[in-house]
Amino acid sequence: MTLLEKYKAKQKELNYLGHAMSLMHWDLETTCPDGGKEKLSDAISFFSTEHFKKATDDEFYGLVCKLSEKEEFDKLDDVMKFDVTRTKEQLDKMRRVPQDFYEEYVKTITASSIAWPKAKQNND
Numbered sequence: 001m002t003l004l005e006k007y008k009a010k011q012k013e014l015n016y017l018g019h020a021m022s023l024m025h026w027d028l029e030t031t032c033p034d035g036g037k038e039k040l041s042d043a044i045s046f047f048s049t050e051h052f053k054k055a056t057d058d059e060f061y062g063l064v065c066k067l068s069e070k071e072e073f074d075k076l077d078d079v080m081k082f083d084v085t086r087t088k089e090q091l092d093k094m095r096r097v098p099q100d101f102y103e104e105y106v107k108t109i110t111a112s113s114i115a116w117p118k119a120k121q122n123n124d
Helices: 003-030 034-056 058-068 078-094 099-121
Strands: none
Touching: 003 034, 003 058, 003 078, 003 099, 034 058, 034 078, 034 099, 058 078
């Protein structure tokens, strides 16, 4: 398997996780009954943290760095050059964030999305 094929496979996995999280967020905001919101919030936190771990792990970052090197980068078409460049920029930022901080951040965000509609309804 080439570097590019490995990169695309990993991106596909990350996209699947992102899609699942989007659907869970949508459900949380629209149709999820109040009794299920806490569990769904926990699931969102779990998948978001897993996405973060997979996106920032050394293996994927190494693939992106290798594809960013001139010899490999010059072999890419324009679309993949843009994709690799953008991914490298995002990962350089993401890898500065400690994983435990990110996990706590996601829990806080999802908890607030449950609390906000109640507070708004009660004028709190």
